[in-house]
Amino acid sequence: MEGMRSMKRAVVLVSGGLDSATALAVAKQDGYDCYALSLDYGQRHRAELDAANRVAAHLGVVEHRVMKLDMGQFGGCALTDPSVSVPVAGYVDGIPVTYVPARNTIMLSLALGWAEVLDADAIYIGVNALDYSGYPDCRPEFVKAFQMLANTATKRATEGRPIILQTPLIAMSKSEIILLGTQLGVDFSMTVSCYQADNKGNACGVCDSCRFRRQGFAEAGVPDPTVYQ
Amino acid sequence: MEGMRSMKRAVVLVSGGLDSATALAVAKQDGYDCYALSLDYGQRHRAELDAANRVAAHLGVVEHRVMKLDMGQFGGCALTDPSVSVPVAGYVDGIPVTYVPARNTIMLSLALGWAEVLDADAIYIGVNALDYSGYPDCRPEFVKAFQMLANTATKRATEGRPIILQTPLIAMSKSEIILLGTQLGVDFSMTVSCYQADNKGNACGVCDSCRFRRQGFAEAGVPDPTVYQ
Numbered sequence: 238m239e240g241m242r243s244m245k246r247a248v249v250l251v252s253g254g255l256d257s258a259t260a261l262a263v264a265k266q267d268g269y270d271c272y273a274l275s276l277d278y279g280q281r282h283r284a285e286l287d288a289a290n291r292v293a294a295h296l297g298v299v300e301h302r303v304m305k306l307d308m309g310q311f312g313g314c315a316l317t318d319p320s321v322s323v324p325v326a327g328y329v330d331g332i333p334v335t336y337v338p339a340r341n342t343i344m345l346s347l348a349l350g351w352a353e354v355l356d357a358d359a360i361y362i363g364v365n366a367l368d369y370s371g372y373p374d375c376r377p378e379f380v381k382a383f384q385m386l387a388n389t390a391t392k393r394a395t396e397g398r399p400i401i402l403q404t405p406l407i408a409m410s411k412s413e414i415i416l417l418g419t420q421l422g423v424d425f426s427m428t429v430s431c432y433q434a435d436n437k438g439n440a441c442g443v444c445d446s447c448r449f450r451r452q453g454f455a456e457a458g459v460p461d462p463t464v465y466q
Numbered sequence: 467m468e469g470m471r472s473m474k475r476a477v478v479l480v481s482g483g484l485d486s487a488t489a490l491a492v493a494k495q496d497g498y499d500c501y502a503l504s505l506d507y508g509q510r511h512r513a514e515l516d517a518a519n520r521v522a523a524h525l526g527v528v529e530h531r532v533m534k535l536d537m538g539q540f541g542g543c544a545l546t547d548p549s550v551s552v553p554v555a556g557y558v559d560g561i562p563v564t565y566v567p568a569r570n571t572i573m574l575s576l577a578l579g580w581a582e583v584l585d586a587d588a589i590y591i592g593v594n595a596l597d598y599s600g601y602p603d604c605r606p607e608f609v610k611a612f613q614m615l616a617n618t619a620t621k622r623a624t625e626g627r628p629i630i631l632q633t634p635l636i637a638m639s640k641s642e643i644i645l646l647g648t649q650l651g652v653d654f655s656m657t658v659s660c661y662q663a664d665n666k667g668n669a670c671g672v673c674d675s676c677r678f679r680r681q682g683f684a685e686a687g688v689p690d691p692t693v694y695q
Contacts, residue, residue: 304535304536305534305535305536306533306534306535307533307534338578338579338580338582338583338620338621339575339576339578339579339582339619339620340579341619342575342578342579342615342619343572343575343576343578343579345575346568346571346572346574346575347568347572349567349568349571349572350567350568350569350571350572351567353567353568354567373618373619373620373621373623373624374618374619374620376618378618379615379618379619382611382614382615382617382618382619383615385611385614385615386571386608386611386612386614386615388611389602389603389605389607389608389611390568390570390571390602390603390608390611391567391568391602391603392567392602394602395602
């Protein structure tokens with residue numbers, strides 16, 4: 238079977254949002270056979286997972302897996318805990334209540350496990366530090382620390398073939414991501430960014446994520462395909 | 467509520483085995499209110515989870531959560547994939563097929579998320595490097611790398627209060643762990659170490675884990691309470 242592999246492999250974290258769709262398109266452009274991984278972590282906005290399905294099919298992944306993990310039982314986050322409201326008031330100092338504790342650490346750990354089983358060479362994640370909304374696990378320091386962990390944590394790494402964490406959007410603004418995705422043929426109408434989208438994936442237009450997205454399309458001069466509620 | 471907290475908190479990974487039971491007893495001894503976390507990752511030896519329940523209750527944790535996560539769907543490991551046999555032939559060079567890809571990385575990431583929600587000060591895990599059976603994610607380098615990741619990944623860390631990863635057994639042999647646990651009042655008859663225990667938790671006596679355990683009791687001069695099949 239190994240002899241039949243003509244392409245290198247990448248695990249790509251696909252959330253259904255604009256950023257991860259673009260990261261997936263970059264991974265394809267970089268010549269990888271792509272394996273999409275989504276996490277069903279009890280998020281309120283289930284429309285995200287429908288979007289992840291559409292995006293993965295649209296961009297031709299080899300396989301798309303959705304892992305179920307009940308992070309909602311930990312509580313403490315507006316995206317998973319119904320007792321915490323999603324903020325709509327704009328920028329506030331510090332880390333917002335939409336921060337899911339250790340989310341990127343957990344998602345990257347799962348991607349690392351699958352990458353090792355697939356003998357994949359890379360993991361792609363669409364984090365970006367500029368529009369990162371104050372999340373600690375979207376910063377370059379975090380990415381660097383996870384790479385160092387991956388360099389010690391896996392069987393591949395002990396054989397001198399560590400899995401490389403790719404963050405192609407890390408230094409890009411939302412408008413730059415939209416321009417890049419548009420060049421690479423991403424259909425952004427399939428993506429959902431809203432923290433409180435309805436069942437059809439229609440956006441609220443007022444949460445932090447909606448505001449970054451809307452502003453990004455405006456700055457990029459690209460027509461915004463988002464359907465608002 | 468916060469004002470009522472008289473004790474510092476720790477999340478303790480409890481697998482149902484001998485090592486994690488001892489790590490939990492050490493965390494209690496260190497003065498922590500303990501929150502036990504177990505992962506139901508599709509392991510063959512479900513008797514482990516029953517043992518985790520018994521151990522958590524026996525050692526008086528505040529709360530015990532079992533998170534379900536289907537790592538078996540990744541395949542590639544004898545402990546989760548029914549098509550791979552558990553080895554019984556003794557030590558072989560390199561990393562054994564019982565290695566679960568990125569398991570400790572994944573479990574520590576989940577512990578980190580819960581610890582952040584609980585505002586816990588520490589995470590305890592019962593890894594040890596001497597009897598580590600060749601797993602890359604039981605080595606001191608791995609532990610150090612995860613601590614560095616935790617130092618950048620969480621909201622607490624950005625506030626200068628990183629969560630500390632405690633590995634009290636890292637440099638101990640199996641017999642030393644058994645002596646320590648015995649001193650701290652751990653009832654090892656409640657624990658299950660076997661990779662292929664039956665439904666009652668009775669051990670095969672021939673897998674790597676059974677052999678390390680049996681030898682540990684013999685070297686410690688402590689009666690072995692394990693029931694073999």
